[in-house]
Amino acid sequence: MIEIERKFLVRPGVVDLRGGEEISQWYIMRGEGRSLRVRHSSGRFILAAKVGKGIVRQEVERELSDGEARGLIDSALEAPVEKIRHSVKSGNHVWSIDQFKGANEGLLLAEIELQAKDEQFERPAWIGKEVSGDPAFQNANLARNPISRWRSDFIALLNGG
Numbered sequence: 261m262i263e264i265e266r267k268f269l270v271r272p273g274v275v276d277l278r279g280g281e282e283i284s285q286w287y288i289m290r291g292e293g294r295s296l297r298v299r300h301s302s303g304r305f306i307l308a309a310k311v312g313k314g315i316v317r318q319e320v321e322r323e324l325s326d327g328e329a330r331g332l333i334d335s336a337l338e339a340p341v342e343k344i345r346h347s348v349k350s351g352n353h354v355w356s357i358d359q360f361k362g363a364n365e366g367l368l369l370a371e372i373e374l375q376a377k378d379e380q381f382e383r384p385a386w387i388g389k390e391v392s393g394d395p396a397f398q399n400a401n402l403a404r405n406p407i408s409r410w411r412s413d414f415i416a417l418l419n420g421g
Contacts, residue, residue, distance in 0.1 A: 263310070263319040269388035269418065270357055270368035277359055278367075280344040286336035287403045295400040298324065298332050301345070305329030310400075315392050316377060325371055329413060339363070341403045346399060351382030363406030367414070389417065 281301055289296040293313045299306045305324040310317050324332070333340075342361040347354050353372050360367040369391070372381060391397040395403070407414045 261319055263317050264315055264374045264379075264388065265317075266315055266372050266374065266392045268370045268372075268390050268392075269397075270370050271386050272366075272368060272418070273389045275348065275357065275384070275386035277344075277346050277357060279293075280346040280359065284340040285357075285399060285403070286333045286340045287338070287400050288332050288336060290337060290400050292406070295398075297400065298329050298336075298364070307332070328339050328409050336401050341399050348384075350384040353381050355384070360402070360407075363408040364402050365408070366411075367402075367407050388405075 262351050271276050281408065283299060283301040285297050285299045287295060294309070294311045296307070296309050299308060305326065305328070307324050307329075308319060308321045310319050312318055340368075341364065343358045343364070346357040346359065348357055348370075353374075356371045358367075358369045358371070360369070360414070370387060374381065395401050396410075
């Protein structure tokens with residue numbers, strides 16, 4: 261399936277984030293423009309392969325049994341990316357806002373899935389800088405190089421630097 265997704269930083273304190281869904285993701289393989297991960301959420305394990313760069317990528321997902329998932333997790337490249345996912349409706353779209361935990365604490369990313377690369381969408385007041393093309397904000401790279409390692413650069417980016 262083709263995934264068209266744009267990603268933005270979220271202005272802290274501007275959007276109300278209560279509730280949400282706990283997510284953990286382990287990266288099993290990672291290469292230039294491709295990743296293989298196991299995600300745990302809502303009591304289910306999902307294996308996802310993503311291939312491509314930028315806002316358009318191929319994505320294939322399938323559910324795993326607990327045994328399959330745990331076997332793959334044992335060979336994960338590093339600790340999981342942990343986050344709480346919030347769904348926020350704005351205009352005709354539902355945004356996913358990820359509130360990161362652990363080594364990426366303080367990072368808020370909003371994602372919107374589109375039907376076409378040039379599809380128009382409402383930009384809520386809480387949207388900040390677009391980071392769709394910035395590999396530092398891909399979850400696979402946040403697992404390997406969390407913002408706790410580059411927090412001062414991240415804070416400067418949040419402040420418009």
